[in-house]
Amino acid sequence: MSVLAPTADRMAAMADRSSWLWSLWGVVAIGLAYGLVYTSMRLAISHNLPQDDVTANILAQTLEPGYVVRQPPLHEWLLWSVQRLTGPTLLSFLIIKYGLLTATFAFLYLVGKRVFADLRWAAMGALSPLFLYQIGWNLHEGVTHTMALICAVAASMWAFMRIAERGGIGDYLLFGLIAGIGLLSKYSFAGYLFVLLASALLQPSLRARVLDWRMLASIAAGGVIASPFLYWLVAGRHDLVALYGEAVAPKTSSRLTARAIGLGKAIYAPLAFLFPLDVILPVLFPGMLRTGREAVRQGVDPRSFDRGKADWPLLVFHITLGGFLVLILGALSTGATHYLERYMHPFLPFFLLTPLWLLVLVERSGNAR
Template sequence: MLERATRTIKTAGLLLAAYFVLNIALRSVLPHSLELDEAEQSFFSQYLLAGYGPQPPFYNWMQYAVVSVTGMSIGALIVPKNILLFLSYLFYGLAGRRALKDEALAAVGMLALITLPQVSYMAQQDLTHTTALLFASSLFLYGFFRTLDRPDMASYLLLGLATGIGLISKYNFALMPVVALIAILPDAEWRRRALDWRMLAAITVALVIVLPHAVWLQGNLAFASSDTLVKMAAGSEPAGAVRIGKGLLAFFVAIIAFAALPVVIFAATFRRDFVRALSAGNRWTGMMERMMLASLAGIALIVLFTGSTTVRERWLDPFLLVLPIYFLAKMQAAGLDLSAGLRRFRPVLPVLMACVLIALGFR
């Protein structure tokens, strides 16, 4: 059954749809006292504004549109969020199909997002703006990979749409287009994609989406950045080598916290194939490596220049989201027979889904 469910993006999408329906049902039968982000949305959904505070407005605009039609209810808060999460998985799978050139492997990669706790558990727990960021990041990966694979006008417009949505979802998304550009510079063919005249159309779409909030942000920059600065603040720690060391250590711990579970699961199920694949690669794996390294270097520089001693693993969401696709692409590039590893990997996915539902219920 699991093998049939992972043959195509469509069949894997049906499995995911059932999973998110269960998440909606579970939240509906739990007490209706609101989580912090849910309470915030129930308040802000009464107003349509260009800016709401320390977070960009995309999720607020979406919630306002839903509540304007349906009225306020627990369903109006949880259904749109689960739809966004479902679309995050779906666009991630479509991105994987471009990089892997194998629909069945892309379907497995789509479901493998469940191995990232920041996506599978933390986003369901309460987070709203992070959910929007996950959606925008998956859409960006799909638009970016599609532009590299088939550079038609629709691909560029999709890339611009994803960039615009990302920039008004979370401010740290601004690093994504930069690292994507850095990642394709060594490849002559892909470098021409960035110089294509259709890139102007993508930039125009992104600017149109961002413009209302950008105008508001110009006069409210201190207000919008206050919450992030407080979270990153070093407190009473004096400036110097100790604070830099603590900041870099926190950054390193955040990377481990983000990547540990998928690495352990892939290593345990694919075993020697996973180890052998570490030295393999192709132009797609090289590009993804450059994306991740450039983004992590950028965050490290931010930690150094701000003197931060706090780095939360969910801040890495858009930059390390590509890990499951990357692992599968590495093993594919090694020319290995992955059938045995996939047989061991597939049963892990529904187990993790059940663990998330149980944990949310007990919580």
């Protein structure tokens, strides 16, 4: 027994070290290392700014309540702040981009801890955005303003979970604070908030939290945070409806044709946006397809909504479903046709959490060990 004891101790030590990888700090460490590697590679290759970053670099030389109507000012505000230390350099953009990405991993992990029973799944869910082409690949040269949106979506979901679990006035204020920041990242965050709260209303336990009077504190906090930009929009008489028309307006002369094209792209684009994760998982774990069919059936059956406590995978499914409905209604009501996966960044809030639901299906299918 004395000979085996050291071996058992070493095995326990190895287990402790491996468990650290699945902790919050392990996920943060992976995010920081990932950002450091790509920052070093990017700086070694060139210090030139991508085209979109050149414009942002010029705008961020002054701190303004708003810059261009097409984008809210959060990214420029962050850039202005970081450049007080770094100057108007490529490094400032990389610090913001990979700092926000690491923060996104952290918030997704905190969300995943409530979605999964096993912390290993929570860690994999936190890192799942790297398996989406538009983030895992295009992130390094694009996704300028979208990184703030990505982080705000993950953070707001975590804050909403705190409301459901605790429901203190501080939790509502925190949710409102993050929501206000999200509204300053991209306009589509407002649509995500609507879908999040509407989806929560389907579950009685969450409905009580949403309809609580303290939600007014969230609204007030969010309004205060977003007020400088909202004032800038109103004072400048900027037309957001016209902006939407320019971004996803019909590209055909026939409104009927535009609606048909938009409807097809509204279904295709989210699936393409989730590529290749939405292909890899079913290939590796085919059992998740059967589990998924059952989950979808229950997810659209109102009788399954009341389970006594918050069902987070169900909420994520409803948010995803709501995202599809938003795109479809947009196509049918306005004839929007410009739904392509590379233009899906504004609609990313509806589908950023979807990989968590896909991983839940894998976990439930019993294929993963």
